Amino acid sequence: MVLSFGYKKMARLAHKHTSSTKIVLVISCAGLVGAALIANFIWASFSSSYISIASNWAFEKSGIVVVPNVTINTPDKREAADGKRKTVPERFLSATFADLPAPDLHWEEMPPAPVPRLDGASIQIENLLYVFAGYGSLDYVHSHVDIYNFTSNTWGGRFNMPKEMGHSHLGVATDGRYIYVVSGQYGPQCRGPTSRIFVLDTENKKWKSLPPLPAPRYSPATQLWRGRLHVMGGSKENRHTPGLDHWSLAVKDGKALEKQWRTEIPIPRGGPHRACVVVNDRLFVIGGQEGDFMAKPGSPIFKCSRRHEVVYGDVYMLDEEMKWKVLPPMPKPNSHIECAWVIVNNSIVITGGTTEKHPVNKRMILVGEVFQFHLDSLTWSVIGKLPYRVKTTLAGFWDGWLYFTSGQRDRGPDNPQPRKVIRDMWRTKLKL
Template sequence: MADSKNGSQEDPLFSGLFDPTITSIPQGVSQPNPDIVPNAENMGVWKEETRMPIATAEMGVIACNGKVHVIGGYARGQVNSDYHQVFDPATGEWTLKAPIPYACNHLSMAAIGSKIYSFGGFIEQNRCPHSNCFVYDDDTDEWERIPNLLRPRGAISAVELNGQIHLLGGRNVRSVDWHEIYDPETQQYQLLNDMRGSTPTQPFAGQRCHMGAVVVDGKIHCIGGRKDSYDFNTGLHSVFDPESLTWSFRKEMPTIRSGHSVAYVNGKILAFGGEARGLVFEANESYDTKTEKWEIVAPMPVPRHGLHGATAAVIGNTVYVPGGAPITGGSVQGAYHDSFTFG
């Protein structure tokens, strides 16, 4: 597929990406904790990668077999696309693979070995959730249906832990605190208690969608997100222990946001991008699970939200960030693609 990295300003594929009012955000738009957040000693670096053939946002993003898969989402004027774009870091090229059988947005992905699992999503713009689920075999380039979600929803945070897939939060008609586990071996779902935890000062700890989630040292970290709309964003940082089946709370993410992505690399959790009312964030913050401290690292070159893959695509020590929206809402999708490393 042709390299789209050198798209011109006139190319509609890159609409909005060259507007300086979009590709930078005004000083002071972040909503930091009262504590001062220091710059990290190692700020890391961003690198521009080959741009996507089809500009996309609110899609599923996952790493599988050393490649980055971007599936579904908003694209080419539609909010329920079935595109399946794959980036190979070894060649710097994009290819198109078998489309997902059910076109939608805000679908949630997890990978185990050579297989990618897709759960739920919306068929309209951030609404009308469905319960359809599928598995993609990267070796055969084929999709198969798996059992539906027990309850339809989109914007779920999906992570793999010990061979099972945890499905956390999301939105049905409103944000939910549901926590269920899908077992690929038995093809069955197990319902767990909700995500609220036992801390009385966090009454809505679990009712979240559009949040980041990542596994570190056998525990699931759920960071940020929103309750119903981005007018009710949070920096909440909750942790699930699968041994005790309990939730606890850690230091909140400094920039309060939703629609962001998280990744775990070089011993740090990264949280970057996202949106609030009228704002799209370039902020990139790292959390050290040992010191329980947040630090500021190199900001995104192009602020974006709708990167959806609650967990970003990590290959080796590199975080790949394709697509997303450079303005709030769903009117513009981005073909921009860059990567982050700590160097």
């Protein structure tokens, strides 16, 4: 009995000691957890500040401008009464492709083109805008010409192109009656280029062929100058490698006066998608890019595959000395502007285009400005905004009105990436 009682007493003491130990352990654990939470909070605060500072420093070093959240007073009276405010999500804008400050222009929407067009070509002769070929989509290309009449503001007069003629990335030039159509891509997706050249007599809508280029080219800079058809740059047969070649052919009244092309002084920088303008007996080559999409190896449909591209705003000029001169560059790098220009009051006006790619996701960025190059001072101005950002516009000017049609527009005001191929036609009154 004594042993039993002693055992029970010892058991009660042991149980009491064990309970006390458990309580102490629980309290100790709670204290440790609390201390850990406090330490974690302090570290998180420090880490957050550090990451924020480091991120901002990294963005500054990479040329990306961080646009902070902007608070906007909401028009909703109930939210205003509750003190609630809406915010615009943070956006990351590169100083290269950010929209440039520009005045608003009043744009009027005109009758749309009969079909949507991307990478088409155009030539204006008096009050008529001749619009050639182009992609309807990556899998479909046009093989006809549409005509817009600036006097009646109507489309009409469709006719077919030669079956052997390129369907996109064409070089075009005119003497006021004959339109010369040079090389370009034959077929959809990223198929190969052609060296074929055709000339259109706009009075009877008949086509003739001219001696082919020495080598096929995509989107070469093309112009008539001093009785010769000049073809420069563009991309070589693989669609990506820039060409520096410069060839010319003597022509008159839609006929070639020579059997072979003559080699001229190479252009300082090669590549496609440039504006090429002759004015005041000077030849200008503006903007462009090095590199382009290529056909995916082994693809039976020549599916387009992305490659590295460099967009630039370089401006080069040839005059009577026949030496290339470097002029002030465009306000921002700009490409896909081969038919986006018009001549207005001793200046060159360019609508839209593409600029350097997004520095993070490498997506193409469209241009939404209208640029003016003053031929007297050889300086640039940004004179207005387009209704939206758009590339490969086909531009014209008539009776004080600046027109543009076709191309590929952006995804919206806050997304400058390309999306929809359009057939829109717009105009605005220019006072330069």
